[in-house]
Amino acid sequence: MHKKDQHKKKSFNEEVAGTLDITRSGLGFVITGKGDGDILVRPNDFNRAFHGDKVRVRITRGGFGGGKREGKVVAVVQRKLSQYMGTLKGHAGRWFFMPDSDRPMPNFVVEEEPDFEVKDDMKVIAAFVRWDHDDRRPIARIIEEVAMHDLNDVAMKDILMENGFPLQFSEDAMEEAARMNDHITAADLAKRKDFRDVFTVTIDPVDARDFDDALSIRPISNGLYEVGVHIADVSHFVTEGSKLDEEAYQRATSVYLPDRVNPMLPERISNELCSLRPHEDKFTFSAVFIITEKGVVKDHWLGRTLIHSNHRFTYEEVQDIIETKEGLHSEEILILNTMARKLRKDRFDKGAINFSSQEVRFKLDETGAPIGIVVKESKESHQLIEEFMLLANRTVAEVVGKIKVGDKALPFPYRVHDQPDEEKLMPFIAFARKFGYTFDTKDADAIANSFNEMLKAAQGTPQQHVLEQLGIRTMAKAIYTKENIGHYGLGFEYYCHFTSPIRRYPDVLVHRILQQVLDHQLQPDKKLEEKCKHCSERERAAMDCERNANKYKQVEYLGQYxxxxxxxxxxxxxxxxxxxxxxxxxxxxxxxxxxxxxxxxxxxxxxxxxxxxxxxxxxxxxxxxxxxxxxxxxxxxxxxxxxxxxxxxxxxxxxxxxxPPMPAKKAAAKKKAVSAKAPIPKDLLKKRRKK
Structure with missing residues (x-):
């Protein structure tokens, strides 16, 4: 057979993975992301796939000699959406569901009537059940009626669903959660260190309900303290392969909108069993440090624990203690804050970049309508918690990062942040110079220091937000991956997410792998990189939800003016x-x-x-x-x-x-801009010294 004919035959049998993008006209294109062009798929060849689904497609035409590739979907790998908003059509005994979509979609057959009264043209939310080969149409289950008079509720639900976040958990997952209890057995005590007699507190937003981290502190001797960073032990309840685990993985993150939280785990887990509520014994996974009052870490221990929180603080209460030097448990709070300030200073001295972009929160009335806007400030109380969480995350990553399986690193979900993109960085430096902020470009550490000088001097000015946002755009996006390249923004060689397993699935993965390391029973996950990519994609989708919901509230608020x-x-x-x-x-x-x-x-x-x-x-x-x-x-x-x-x-x-004019101290800081040097030499950023 001629080589060209062999290549042609191979191309026609080739299967490629990608995402199906269905246009409004009805044509589909499978986007592979590999730079070799999209694959045209005609409507009759979708094979029960919907817009946004991840699919496998077989090439049927083109793919050589410059021809446009065409193909047929052979399998749906993963559905983008599991729930839809739409209209119910029909009458008793025979109902169809018409999804709201700007892309062509078939009507669904409703499998069974819901347990509430339904009628023709009712707006509802439906869950996709199946679409097997024997089914002429996809099958749906009606979940709830949509109150169309509540436009805000409809809008928020629509934002979540269009980004692939289900509004409800399956009955199987809810039954699993309902069967769980937090009784402490003799076996639990044998496997855990008991910290229930150690002074422990939580510090969270005033409206928080899922308390996933706590701090303990007790003096040891010779000016040393034992500080515990205690994290809700979600993996004790959510076991690998369970229905709860499957649904938590699919979501991969909680989504925080102005008027609600769409949780990664049911409330039975997130707000009850795992939440580190005061005056209750709780299962935790902990990073415990021996540390001086000046924040010098002498030793650490990692493992499973039991705690009993003595008090639940809000950030505002802790901030008041920091500012007045008095209040309930002020001695412990002030010691922790002194340590956190030293840890923070050390981070920035070693090259961390102090991006602190503004976070806007809406004041809402009882109907969810915005009646005011508040810019959230990062104060010392927030930074206290932040520094101990960063310390725990970094320590866990360092410990696991040095474990080998054979001659290779143990697969582990690192949180990485690549170095700045030179093509984006140079125009930004030129732009910042027009406002009087200059950059030292002699090496990557000098660039990081220049960023910090600019951010400090710009604080409180109208262009602060613009400079922060543009500066962030010069950076790569932080992602999850088993390939550790360090975290440029934090200046860490090793970093992971360990401290929020109630709301982030990568933290659950970290807990499971860390326990394998502690038990000396390593089971490398061959699909870990695939899981990391999924979690990164879901994180981006959650950010899109939050951005769109905030934009909705901005429009609703300013529409009054x-x-x-x-x-x-x-x-x-x-x-x-x-x-x-x-x-x-x-x-x-x-x-x-x-x-x-x-x-x-x-x-x-x-x-x-x-x-x-x-x-x-x-x-x-x-x-x-x-x-x-x-x-x-x-x-x-x-x-x-x-x-x-x-x-x-x-x-x-x-x-x-x-x-208003800047205070003298801030004005002086603005003038203290380091001198501009020659353009950055090629590949200079790759030579940044290891921390």
């Missing part, structure tokens, strides 16, 4: 206009290029992050202060439209005009 003017800072530019974020509310809207001027032609200057008028020379640049008017708020599209107030100033340095 149509026609009113506000100070804003330009937060993004494109060929069709610029985005501006209001200073008072941190709400972002688009100013269309059509509305900027009737007598000018604007062009995007990417290197300057700006729009420039060709005739007038007027410039709108990221970080500039502008005056805007709110002209439209579209809840369905989650979109705010602004208009630049013509004739108002565009302030290239809005600090003094739009915000």
């Amino acid at each position: 149509i026609g009113e003017e506000f100070d804003a800072v330009i937060s993004g530019v494109s060929t069709f206009g610029f985005w501006a974020e209001t200073v008072a509310h941190k709400c972002e809207g688009l100013v269309s290029i059509k509305d900027l001027s009737d007598h000018d032609d604007f062009r995007l200057i990417e290197s300057d992050y700006s729009l420039v008028g060709l005739r007038t020379g007027r410039k709108f640049r990221m970080g500039d202060g502008v005056r805007i008017k709110v002209i439209a708020a579209n809840l369905e599209k989650r979109q705010l439209d602004f208009e630049w107030v013509k004739g108002s100033a565009v302030i290239s340095n809005p600090d003094a005009v739009m915000m």
Whole structure:
């Protein structure tokens, strides 16, 4: 057989994995992500796959000589969605479910009537049950009626489902959770260190219900303390391969929206059995440190424990103790804070970057409508918890990272963060220089130090958020992987997620592997990298949910101010206009290029992050202060439209005009910018010294 014919035959039999993207016209394309082009799939060849599903496709045409590849779906590997919002059609005994979708989808046959009264044209949420070869249509089960008068509830549920997060757990998973108990047996005591007599507290947000971490402290001798970082032992309850485990893995993360939490685990687990509630004995997995009051770690121990929390603190209560030096358990809190401050200083001295992007929270009324916006500050009480969690995460990763199986590292889900992208970093450095922030580029450590100098000096200015967001964009995305490359942003050679197993599945994986290490019974997981990729993808989906839900609330809130003017800072530019974020509310809207001027032609200057008028020379640049008017708020599209107030100033340095003057100390810090050097030598960032 001719070589070309052999290649042709092989191409036609080849199977490729990817994600099915169905267009609005009905054609499908399997996206492989391998750079060799998408694979066209015609509607009759979807083989029961829906838009967004992960599939295997067999090549039937093309794939050689430059021809466009076509194929047929041979298997659905993983459904993107398990639950849908839509309309119920039919009458008693025969019901169909029509999913709401902007992509072609078949109607579902309803397997059985729900336990509530249903009627034609009712808006409902349905769960996908199956679509076997013998079924002409997919089968669905009706979960609940949708209260269409509650637009906020509908919107939040829709955001979750469109990103693949189910709204309810299966009956099997709920039954497993209901059967569990937290009785402590003699066998449990034999396998755990008992910390129930050691002073222990939790510190969490005021509205928290799942307390997944606690701190214990007791003096030892010669100025040494034993500090325990105790984490809810989810893996004690959620065993590998159980229904609970399967559903937790599929979600991989809890999702936090402005008015609700979509949990990774049922409330029976997250809010009761595993939550480290005060005055209750709890199962924990702990990292225990021997540490000086000045934060120098002398030794550590890892293992399973039992604790009994003495008190539940809120962040506000702990902050008050830190500021006043008095209050309940103030002695222990102040010692822990002294240690945390030293740990934090050491991190930044060793090259960690102090990104502290602003977090916006909405004040909601009883209906979920936003009545105010609060910018959450990171205070010492938050940093106290953060530093001990970072210490535990790093220590666990260091211990497991040195374990070998044969001559290879034990597969382990590291949390890694790659070094900055040079192509993104250089334009950012040039942009920051225009605000007076200069970078030392002699090596990667100097670049990290320059980032910290800039972030410190920009604190409290209108462009702070823009600089933080742009700076973060120069960085790679943190992901889960078994290939350890370290965490650039934190300056750690080893890092993992160990401290939040109630809301993150990778932490559950870490607990299980760590226990194997402690028991000297290693069972390397051959599918670990696949699990890491899944968890990273679900994390991105959760972030999309949170971003879209916050945007919905921004539109809902600022929609009350149509026609009113506000100070804003330009937060993004494109060929069709610029985005501006209001200073008072941190709400972002688009100013269309059509509305900027009737007598000018604007062009995007990417290197300057700006729009420039060709005739007038007027410039709108990221970080500039502008005056805007709110002209439209579209809840369905989650979109705010602004208009630049013509004739108002565009302030290239809005600090003094739009915000109060900086304190003398902060102003001095701003001037203390290190000198700019030559451009970064090629591959310099790869040579950053190990910590």
